[in-house]
Amino acid sequence: MARFTIHDLAATVDARAASGGEGSYTKKLLDKGAEHCAKKFGEEAVELVIAAVENNRDHLISEAADVLFHLLVVLKSRGVKIEDVEAALAQRTSMSGLEEKASRKRD
Numbered sequence: 001m002a003r004f005t006i007h008d009l010a011a012t013v014d015a016r017a018a019s020g021g022e023g024s025y026t027k028k029l030l031d032k033g034a035e036h037c038a039k040k041f042g043e044e045a046v047e048l049v050i051a052a053v054e055n056n057r058d059h060l061i062s063e064a065a066d067v068l069f070h071l072l073v074v075l076k077s078r079g080v081k082i083e084d085v086e087a088a089l090a091q092r093t094s095m096s097g098l099e100e101k102a103s104r105k106r107d
Contacts (some may be wrong), residue, residue: 006068010082013072026073034077041070 016026029037048063072082095103 006072006082009069010072013069013076017076029073030077034074037074037077039072041067043076044070 013026016024019027022028029040044063044066048060048067051059051063054058075082075085
């Protein structure tokens with residue numbers, strides 16, 4: 001069996017976002033706007049934290065899958081591609097985490 005990747009999930013999100021049907025949860029989320037997508041992502045992130053605190057491995061895996069899906073939906077809602085995030089990560093990993101964090105611009 002082929003390995004399912006974040007790129008596969010991003011392609012699925014893209015395809016479902018482009019669908020015209022009412023049967024797509026992804027399309028319904030995106031049609032409600034970026035703010036709604038972000039709120040849903042936040043809800044899923046909280047559920048992930050709860051699963052981690054409860055130390056329930058299966059629940060944690062399930063919630064992590066939800067978080068990754070909803071993260072990609074948020075990115076899609078704002079026109080950001082997974083490759084953009086990967087480029088930012090690649091740049092960050094060229095130095096230690098502490099150095100990278102210290103180098104970030106302050107608002």
